[in-house]
Amino acid sequence: MKQATLAGVDKRAKLVQEMVDSIFSFAEPGFQEFRTSEYITGILEKNGFKVQRGVAGIPTAWTATWGESGPLIALGSDIDALLGLSQVPGSATIKPQLVGAPGHGEGHNSGMPAVVAAALSVKEVMQKNKIQGRLMLWPGVAEELLATKAFYVRAGLFEGVDASIFTHVSKDLSTSWGPAGNNGMVSVEYTFSGKTAHSAGSPWSGRSALDGVELMNIAWNMRREHLPLTQRSHYVITNGGGQPNVVPGEGTVWYYFRDQTFPAIRELYELGNTISEAAAQATGTTVKRRVLGYAAPNFGNKPIAEAAYENMKAIGMPQWSEDDQAFAKAVQEANGFKVEPLATELAPLSTPDSRDRPMGGGSDDIGDIMWTVPTITIRFPSNIPNTIGHNVTAAMAMATPIAHKGAVTGAKAVALTVLDLMTTPELLASAKDYFNNVQLKDAKYDPVLSAEDQPAVHLNKELMERIRPQMAKFYYDPKKYRTYLEQLGVAYPGVPGASVSPAAGEAP
Structure with missing residues (x-):
């Protein structure tokens, strides 16, 4: 068999x-x-x-x-x-x-x-x-x-x-x-809300959401020195405001917190939450968080x-x-x-x-x-x-x-x-x-997900709506070409004397 x-x-x-x-x-x-x-x-x-x-x-x-x-x-x-x-x-x-x-x-x-x-x-x-x-x-x-x-x-x-x-x-x-x-992980988006104002005319009237984002990042980077060597944490600012002369009314930072055990992942997540709330208080803003994803540490069956x-x-x-x-x-x-x-x-x-x-x-x-x-x-x-x-x-x-x-x-x-x-x-x-x-x-499975957390199906949608028609021109057509390399006219292995690759199981 x-x-x-x-x-x-x-x-x-x-x-x-x-x-x-x-x-x-x-x-x-x-x-x-x-x-x-x-x-x-x-x-x-x-x-x-x-x-x-x-x-x-x-x-x-x-x-x-x-x-x-x-x-x-x-x-x-x-x-x-x-x-x-x-x-x-x-x-x-x-x-x-x-x-x-x-x-x-x-x-x-x-x-x-x-x-x-x-x-x-x-x-x-x-x-x-x-x-x-x-x-x-x-x-x-x-x-x-x-x-x-x-x-x-x-x-x-x-x-x-x-x-x-x-x-x-x-x-x-x-x-x-x-x-x-390897590390398990929780993916969290923190959105700070402030108040817009003219950045030059009356900045005192505003409360910058970007300040909240930046202060959170500064605080996290200072705390990073005192975290276990196994942790990995990184972030990107996905919304820092619209233009310089408007105090940002909304700002968003996206974090990945990683470590090797369920308790350690949860501790990083809770620490991130605490720092985000402290940054909001310090900047006169508010903050909401959303869990975008989670990954448990890997464990293979013997x-x-x-x-x-x-x-x-x-x-x-x-x-x-x-x-x-x-x-x-x-x-x-x-x-x-x-x-x-x-x-x-x-x-x-x-x-x-x-x-x-x-x-x-x-x-x-x-x-x-x-x-x-x-x-x-x-x-x-x-x-x-x-x-x-x-x-x-x-x-x-x-x-x-x-x-x-x-x-x-x-x-x-x-x-x-x-x-x-x-x-x-x-x-x-x-x-x-x-x-x-x-x-x-x-150990028991302990994901950092609440009943309210939902899959972030909105991610990458705008990009693909814009670029998919251009990408479609490059889709492989197996009815016309033995391989994708043949369709693209790419010689394999790309060295002098190379020829277009045949399909698997076919002679050159």
Whole structure:
């Protein structure tokens, strides 16, 4: 059955390539993934999945389910792009496809293709062998804003789910278990209200909301010296007023507060609230706050991770071509990165004992799912080593054969692990035992969300309404072109003698 599952993924390599390239071309940022979601759900519906759209009050969120009885396994991956990171794929130098447009500088265009290929392949084997089980696919909407998965959990999307597998792009094929050592996070918007006045004629008549914002930021930066080393906090002023000769009547600052434990995240949040109120009092303004998102610290399930790792050992790494390695080197050399070949060996299983002492860092709201059902993340090798995350250099390979091959490999790891979960009751039982008696023994899920907090679906709306018509000119048409590189006329690997890239599974 596993060999049949792997064969099923291989025969869907062209589908993976088309999905990777299409989603790359849509490049939709958080909460605006309308074209992306329509495209993915259309494929799933054609393959017998029942789709429910607009779940958890989020227009671009959905679930796609198949099966009538048996274990329910959830499969997910993020789908959003990042603002301002438009990049021509296959170019080793920075070259925006459309200046000011979003782009997949995190590689989120590759995860859902891997998940879909895995789901369709294992579904086919389950039907042929009459294996009882159910699948639920779901998208990580607005992950770059860390703004939805806590709302998914609150809405009950994972009630009845037995286990969950998440995927994320990486430079290698890997997984992990135990506390990840990354930071959880709360995203908060503080809006100060003052009183407008003529800034020169009668400034004493006004109360500057911008003063409140700036005083909060100054106070936070002074307090930062006395916070734990594991914390990360940062902000942007999203509204500082209209013009200099009008005292700002409204001002807004957007904060991310990050740390490694639920209590520490809550403490940072409460400290930010206290400082905002003090700044308002000092400037004669008022302040309101709104939680825009939350991400729990990550915690992988040991039994599922160990099973997935055994499958990874059986699968191995993609067979990189000379062109793939040449392009990776070209990207690294052109952008001043350390030259490191595409990985050819499986990364070790990451465990609490093998990881360095955690000192804080980024966040991923898959943690909210991890504290709800037994969950792991499978990372797959669709990007180039040493590029910068959340940067155009991380988009350069994401519609090339590197991304295509890595996603196919990721799909195989997901599919085999799903098959294990469907056919091995002992694995599911041990996963739940670890979740209930190890993970939840000393900590409980404690999100900083109130009943009044709602998903920030307004974010990025104005930008996309303005720029989407221009972006649509660059959408990939798989009916006319074998690959997106071919449509764009980009030679691969971008070195002397290079030719336009063929589609996955096709000869040059």
